[in-house]
Amino acid sequence: METAIRTENLSKTYGTTRALVSLNLEVPRGEVLGYLGPNGAGKTTTIRLLLGLVRATVGRAEIFGIDAQANPVEAHRRVAYVPGEANLWPQLTGWETLYLLGRIQGRVDTAYRDLLIERFDFDPTKKVRSYSKGNRQKLILIAGLMSRADLLLLDEPTSGLDPLMERAFRECVQEARERGQTVFLSSHILSEVEALCDRVAILRAGHLIEVGTLAEMRHLSALHVEAELDGTVPDLSNVPGLSAVEVEGNRLRCEVTGPIEPLLATLASTGVRHLVSREPSLEELFLAHYGADGRGEAGDDAA
Amino acid sequence: MRHSERYDERGAARAVAVTTARRVGRQGLLWGLLFGGTIAASATSYSGLVPTAAARERLALSFEGNTAWAALFGPLRRLDTVAGYTAYKSGMFVIILAAIWGLFAATRSLRGEEDAGRWEILCAGHTTRGRAAAQAAVGLGAGFALLWAATALLSVSAGASSKVGIGIGAALFFATALCSAAAMFMAIGMFVGQLAASRRDANLIGAGVLAGSYLVRMAADSDPGLAWLRWASPIGWIEELRPLTGSKPLAFIPVVALVVMLVALSVWIAARRDVGAGAFAIGETPKPRTRLLGSQAGLTLRLTRPTVVAWTAALVATGLVFGLVAQAAGSALRGIRGIERAIQRLGGSGSGAASYLGFVFVIAAGLMAIAVAGQIASIRNEEASGHLDHLFVRPVERWRWLTVRLGVGLGLVALAGLLAGVAAWVGAASQHADVGLGELVKAGLNVVPPAVFVLGIGGLVFGILPRASIGVVYGIVVWSFLVEVVAAVFDSNHWLRDTSPLLHVAPVPAAEPNVQAAVWLIVLGLAAAAAGIWSFERRDLVGA
Ligand SMILES: Nc1ncnc2c1ncn2[C@@H]1O[C@H](COP(=O)(O)OP(=O)(O)OP(=O)(O)O)[C@@H](O)[C@H]1O
Ligand SMILES: [Mg+2]
Numbered sequence: 001m002e003t004a005i006r007t008e009n010l011s012k013t014y015g016t017t018r019a020l021v022s023l024n025l026e027v028p029r030g031e032v033l034g035y036l037g038p039n040g041a042g043k044t045t046t047i048r049l050l051l052g053l054v055r056a057t058v059g060r061a062e063i064f065g066i067d068a069q070a071n072p073v074e075a076h077r078r079v080a081y082v083p084g085e086a087n088l089w090p091q092l093t094g095w096e097t098l099y100l101l102g103r104i105q106g107r108v109d110t111a112y113r114d115l116l117i118e119r120f121d122f123d124p125t126k127k128v129r130s131y132s133k134g135n136r137q138k139l140i141l142i143a144g145l146m147s148r149a150d151l152l153l154l155d156e157p158t159s160g161l162d163p164l165m166e167r168a169f170r171e172c173v174q175e176a177r178e179r180g181q182t183v184f185l186s187s188h189i190l191s192e193v194e195a196l197c198d199r200v201a202i203l204r205a206g207h208l209i210e211v212g213t214l215a216e217m218r219h220l221s222a223l224h225v226e227a228e229l230d231g232t233v234p235d236l237s238n239v240p241g242l243s244a245v246e247v248e249g250n251r252l253r254c255e256v257t258g259p260i261e262p263l264l265a266t267l268a269s270t271g272v273r274h275l276v277s278r279e280p281s282l283e284e285l286f287l288a289h290y291g292a293d294g295r296g297e298a299g300d301d302a303a
Numbered sequence: 304m305r306h307s308e309r310y311d312e313r314g315a316a317r318a319v320a321v322t323t324a325r326r327v328g329r330q331g332l333l334w335g336l337l338f339g340g341t342i343a344a345s346a347t348s349y350s351g352l353v354p355t356a357a358a359r360e361r362l363a364l365s366f367e368g369n370t371a372w373a374a375l376f377g378p379l380r381r382l383d384t385v386a387g388y389t390a391y392k393s394g395m396f397v398i399i400l401a402a403i404w405g406l407f408a409a410t411r412s413l414r415g416e417e418d419a420g421r422w423e424i425l426c427a428g429h430t431t432r433g434r435a436a437a438q439a440a441v442g443l444g445a446g447f448a449l450l451w452a453a454t455a456l457l458s459v460s461a462g463a464s465s466k467v468g469i470g471i472g473a474a475l476f477f478a479t480a481l482c483s484a485a486a487m488f489m490a491i492g493m494f495v496g497q498l499a500a501s502r503r504d505a506n507l508i509g510a511g512v513l514a515g516s517y518l519v520r521m522a523a524d525s526d527p528g529l530a531w532l533r534w535a536s537p538i539g540w541i542e543e544l545r546p547l548t549g550s551k552p553l554a555f556i557p558v559v560a561l562v563v564m565l566v567a568l569s570v571w572i573a574a575r576r577d578v579g580a581g582a583f584a585i586g587e588t589p590k591p592r593t594r595l596l597g598s599q600a601g602l603t604l605r606l607t608r609p610t611v612v613a614w615t616a617a618l619v620a621t622g623l624v625f626g627l628v629a630q631a632a633g634s635a636l637r638g639i640r641g642i643e644r645a646i647q648r649l650g651g652s653g654s655g656a657a658s659y660l661g662f663v664f665v666i667a668a669g670l671m672a673i674a675v676a677g678q679i680a681s682i683r684n685e686e687a688s689g690h691l692d693h694l695f696v697r698p699v700e701r702w703r704w705l706t707v708r709l710g711v712g713l714g715l716v717a718l719a720g721l722l723a724g725v726a727a728w729v730g731a732a733s734q735h736a737d738v739g740l741g742e743l744v745k746a747g748l749n750v751v752p753p754a755v756f757v758l759g760i761g762g763l764v765f766g767i768l769p770r771a772s773i774g775v776v777y778g779i780v781v782w783s784f785l786v787e788v789v790a791a792v793f794d795s796n797h798w799l800r801d802t803s804p805l806l807h808v809a810p811v812p813a814a815e816p817n818v819q820a821a822v823w824l825i826v827l828g829l830a831a832a833a834a835g836i837w838s839f840e841r842r843d844l845v846g847a
Contacts, residue, residue, distance in 0.1 A: 100596040
């Protein structure tokens with residue numbers, strides 16, 4: 001399988017701020033990767049390095065095997081980029097902007113472009129300076145998606161969009177996946193990432209601390225269990241992997257890491273009236289990584 | 304709670320005043336030094352240029368009553384005195400520049416900040432929009448005060464020189480009269496900023512008002528029967544003040560009234576309209592024009608066309624005016640030994656229209672340098688605003704983009720130089736002056752090399768230190784002007800003069816072009832630009 005993105009010790013230092021430290025990441029073709037991290041973690045920096053907009057301090061970045069730092073123009077033929085902040089030429093109209101960016105990209109699926117305009121309910125006849133923030137974002141999204149590029153680099157692409165448009169965006173990513181396009185999605189909207197992404201990478205203070213499918217990540221973290229028993233809760237001190245145990249008469253609330261069988265066996269002796277177990281949401285995983293201690297290490301200190 | 308909210312409110316509003324005052328104040332001080340320097344240079348050079356009473360009388364006789372001259376520079380009075388000469392020599396020049404500066408400073412401080420979205424932040428905090436506008440007016444006032452102080456200081460000290468002898472009162476009145484152009488157009492800028500849909504539209508309307516007031520007073524000064532028209536033009540009011548030639552403070556009444564009324568109106572409107580809206584919105588849903596949008600080069604043309612056209616028109620107008628007055632000026636200057644000597648010092652010879660044109664075409668070189676600095680600023684702003692990201696994430700070569708942008712700058716100066724020369728010839732020929740087309744085309748092209756040099760240095764700094772590029776190019780231009788002023792006042796110091804690219808311009812058509820210097824300036828400029836392009840390929844894109 002061809003690799004869409006490959007980085008090797010990719011690093012960027014601004015003055016004394018280490019925005020990105022030795023990133024080693026591979027994204028196979030056709031994958032939708034969620035790229036998460038707190039503010040200032042280095043997500044935008046990674047994408048700008050992949051685009052060759054900024055120079056790597058150390059390391060390599062490849063897009064479909066092309067060195068993106070040495071040969072950005074070549075790489076850009078296969079890439080579309082959507083930033084979270086749309087700084088477009090205020091004096092051009094929506095149409096003019098789409099025409100210009102399409103011509104410069106060199107490839108536009110015009111039927112798809114028209115579909116996008118309809119789907120996002122976008123009016124391209126006005127000048128950019130008179131669009132609202134959300135409408136500017138729609139324009140930049142349409143401009144990015146309309147080329148049907150092999151790799152979509154999306155940096156908080158839905159910032160400022162209303163929930164309806166957010167749904168339209170999800171449809172677009174689903175379509176892209178079905179067509180075999182690769183998507184690199186940096187986002188703070190965890191439900192969006194949870195719904196769309198095959199794998200998730202988590203960045204903190206410039207370091208990649210976690211990559212994997214959501215299932216794998218969940219596997220590593222605790223399962224929430226809530227149970228109501230026939231009698232009082234038995235002694236659980238011999239059950240491995242338990243934490244956050246709360247007992248209230250015949251009600252139990254706890255978290256289990258690892259296999260759940262030992263807990264079930266112990267509870268079965270008392271008789272279980274009702275039991276719910278729930279996997280952690282991405283939000284809980286995320287907060288587990290950044291909550292309390294995580295924040296303090298975030299890379300914004302030098303900003 | 305109450306307490307801290309009220310504190311925030313005042314703090315936020317004061318923040319507008321302080322940031323405005325800081326930025327406008329710095330500019331005001333610089334422009335004040337330039338204006339004061341110009342006034343001082345005119346005053347101190349008089350006794351050297353026309354040393355004898357006979358020469359002075361001759362100067363007065365040939366210029367006073369010359370309507371072409373009066374139409375351009377305002378009524379000429381008492382040219383046989385240093386005061387009258389200073390008023391004529393620096394008056395209109397300073398008035399126009401002060402008005403332009405005041406206009407742009409005001410639209411930038413109010414409308415520009417609003418368009419950039421910074422006002423919404425402040426207004427969402429506890430300050431009201433009307434109050435923010437009032438505070439911005441206070442900031443502009445501080446900038447105006449520094450402009451006035453610097454201009455007044457230099458005028459008074461020049462007046463105190465034994466060669467000049469203009470009293471403190473007269474010098475202060477003169478500085479105040481000229482600077483009042485800045486105050487009036489600041490108020491006009493504030494006001495049109497409330498009416499227009501964007502800063503650019505506000506600048507356009509304000510520039511229209513300025514052009515209108517110039518033309519109205521032009522009509523008033525060219526025909527005594529129309530003299531009353533002067534009262535219909537803000538610039539006319541300044542002429543009615545008659546600074547240095549019989550001060551008439553009565554005309555300060557409309558000046559002050561205009562400023563007070565427009566500032567109050569602006570604050571009133573600001574408090575009542577939506578952020579970002581204007582009284583008229585011009586063409587927000589125009590027909591798409593995609594003819595030039597097929598490539599990045601086309602985009603560059605589309606984005607730069609308005610400035611290129613404006614600068615070319617400005618240089619053509621300048622050339623035409625030079626040409627129109629060349630014959631009259633040339634014969635008036637003939638025999639005035641001081642001026643002939645000044646031309647000889649620059650390497651020129653002869654007298655008449657050609658020598659006058661050689662003398663004044665250096666001004667075109669200055670305008671050209673400002674145009675080029677503006678091109679560098681717009682190149683940097685494309686990057687700082689983030690617009691460039693959208694090109695360079697697509698298959699666009701950086702070197703190609705920068706080459707096209709710098710090429711537009713090069714084309715602008717070449718075209719403007721050529722057309723300025725042709726326009727000067729048209730003007731001169733219409734007055735039957737004895738100067739050939741070839742000579743004047745040469746004069747026009749002669750001012751191109753220094754501009755190429757400034758462009759190249761700008762490209763180099765942009766390639767290496769993008770955030771410094773705007774400061775450096777404008778720095779070179781201001782430095783060149785200062786050196787020119789200093790060199791005119793004191794006996795020119797060779798080393799100092801060599802640091803100014805503008806002073807390498809030979810006074811064509813009064814002299815042959817300095818081919819060697821021109822070639823050097825072009826070669827150095829192109830080499831610097833090439834180095835800048837090379838470096839731009841290899842650096843990070845840097846935001847604001
Ligand atoms: N041009 C720059 N100059 C200096 N420091 C920078 C620059 N760009 C980014 N940084 C720093 O690099 C670090 C990473 O920034 P980056 O923009 O990549 O974060 P991010 O993960 O995209 O954050 P956010 O979620 O807020 O968008 C931050 O500490 C930031 O301050
Ligand atoms: Mg970011």
